[in-house]
Amino acid sequence: MASFHVPEELNATAPPERRGIRRDHVKMLVLNRRTGFVSHSSFYRLDEHMKEGDLLVLNASRTIPAVLHGEWRRGGVVLGEGTEVRLARRRDDCSWQALVVSTEFRPLPGDSFAFKPLLSAEVTAEVTETSSQPLVTIAFSLQGARLTDYLYAYAEPIRYEYISHPWELDYYQTVYASAPGSVEMPSAGRAFSWELLFKLKRQGVRIAYVQLHTGLSYIPEEGGHPDPRNNFEQYEVPKETADAIIRTKKEGGRVVAAGTTVVRALESAAGRDGEPAAGSGWTNLMIEASTPLRVVDGLISGFHEPEASHLEMLSAFIEPGLLYDAYQEAIAYGYLWHEFGDINVII
Template sequence: MTVRASIPAFHIPEELNAAAPPERRGIRRDHVKMMVLDRRTGSVAHGLFYQLDDYLRPGDLLVLNASRTIPAVLRGTWSRSGSVLGEDIEIRLASRIDDRTWQALVVSTGIRPLQGDRFAFAGPLAASVTEVVSKSMAILTFSLEGTLLTNQLYALAEPIRYEYISHPWALDYYQTVYASTPGSVEMPSAGRAFSWELLFKLQRRGVGIAYVQLHTGLSYLLDGDGFPDPRRNFESYEVPPDTAEAIMRTKADGGRVIAVGTTVVRALESAADGSGRLASGTGRTNLMIEATTPLRIADGLISGFHEPEASHLELLAAFIDPALLSDAYREAIEYGYLWHEFGDMNVIL
C-alpha cells in the first residue's frame, strides 16, 4: 500500500503557497505556524514553532541535517557539433556524482540533450554531456573540479526557485541557521524554522541536538515527469560517530529520536541494520519509505507540508496512519497553513 493509494487527492489553494520567506512577511523564522499530530490518535494541536519545547521532553534527541544549500541554477550557451542550439539555457544541478560530474536537468524548449553537447557559461566554466539519462536529464562533466568548480557555482549560479516563489530571493534565505557543509541543491527546509534561540531553549530543557548530513537532490522534474522516484534518486549522506552514539544512547534511555526532515529519516533508516543498530559512516541512499515501511530509528518527525504527488508525503505515512494524516492535512488547509520551503511546520510525535 502506498500513500498515493491511501490519501485522497487534495488541492492546495494558490494563496497557501508560501511565496516569500517569513522574515519578508514580517515574522521571525521560528514564529511560523505549527501543527502537532499525535501518531497514535491523530489528535491535532495548533501553535507557533517557537513553542516546540512544550511538546518535547528531557531526554529526547533532535537530529538535524547540517547540509548547506548551494546555488544550483546555471545559464549558458548550448552548442552541438559547433552549432549554437540556444543561449541563456537554464541548467539545474540535480545530484553530485564526483568532484567534476553532476546529473543535471536541461530546461529547454523541447530539444533533447545528446552525448557530446556542450554548455559554455561565463568565465572559464563549461560542461559537456557525457551521458543522457532521460529526455531532459543528462550527466555533465565540468571543465573545473573540486573547490574551483564550487567557487564558480557561487559566483555564477542562483538558487533553485519554483513558480510559486514571488521574487529572486538571495541564497541566504535558503539556509538553515546551522547549515555547514555545502552540497544540497534544494534547502533541507524542515530545519529552516529553527533559530539559535529556540535550539538553546530546547537544550536548556534537556533536549539533545545531533547532526547528520544528507545533500538533497532535485525534487521536481520537467516534461510531465513530476516528482522523481526516490528509488532512482541517489543522495549522499553521512552519520558521524558521535551522532550514532547519541541516538543509540537516547533509545537505550527511553528517549525519542526526532528527525528534522524527511532527509534525516532517509539518512538514519539507510544507516540502520535489521536489528535497529545505527552505524556511523557515509553512503548513498535510494531508500523508498512509505506507509508499510518499518521505522527502526526515527520516533518522530518535524517537517513542512507536502504536495499530494510527492514521495515525501508517502514517507509521512510511515509515522502516522494515512487516514489520520489525510484528516490532518484537510485541517491544515482549513486553518490556512502555508506550503513549501518558506511555509509552516508539521510535527508528528
C-alpha cells in the same frame, strides 16, 4: 492517503522574514501519531512538545546555488543562448547530473554549455552521458573547491513557479548548515533559530547532526516528483550521532528527525537488525506507509503536495487517514506550504 487540493494562496511565496515574522514564529501544527489529535501553535514553542532526554537530529547540509544559464552548443551550432541548466546531484569533483530545461531539443553526448567567464576564461560543461534522461551527466572544466566557488559566484538558487521573486541564497539556508552540497534546501530545519536550539538544549534535549545532500525533487518531464528509488542522495551519519541515538533509546527518550532527509539518512544507515549505526554512501531508500521505522520516533516537517514522495514517508509515521484529516485541517486553518511555509510536527 486520499488526494487533496492546496489553494494557490497557501503557497508560501516569500520567506517569513519578508512577511514580517521571525523564522521560528511560523505556525506549527502538532499531530499525535497514535491518536491523530491535532493542536495548533507556533514553532518557537516546540519545546512544549519535547522533553528532557529526547534527541533532535538535524541535517547539516548547506544549500548551494544550482541554476546556471549558458550557451548550448552542438558542434559549431548554437542551440540556445541562455539555456537553463539545473544541477541535480553531484557525481564527483567535476561531474554533476543535471536537468537541461528545453522544450525544443534533447541533450546529446558531446553537447557543451558555455557559462559566465571566470577571470576572462570561459567555464564550460560537456554532456558525457544521457542514459538517465531527462537527467544527463555533465563534466565541468573546473573541479573541487574551484567549481564550488564558481557556483557560489555565478549560479542562482533553484526556484519553482510559486516563488515569484528571486530571493537571495541566504534565505535558502538553515542557521546550522555547514557542509555545502544540497541543490534544494533541507527545508524542515529552516524554522529553527539559534535561540530555539539553545532553549531546547537547556531543557535537556540533545542535538545531533547527519548530512544528506538533497537532489532535485521536481522534474517537469517526469510529471513532477520522481520516484525516490531513482533518486540517489549522498548521506553520512557520524559515529557520535549513532551513539547518541543508542543512548537515547536506552534511556527511553525519543529520536525526532528534523525533515524527511534526516529520516532517509538514519533509516539507510541502520543495521540489518535495526540497530542505529554510523555510515555513509548513497541512498535510494523509499519509505512509505508499510515501511517499519527502525530508528526515528517523531518528525518535524513542512507540508507536502499530494503527489510528493515525502508525503508517502509521512504515512510511515501515522495512519494515512489521520494524516489526511490533519492536512484538511491545515488547509482550513490557512497553513502555508513549501520551503518558506509552516511546520507540521508528528510526534
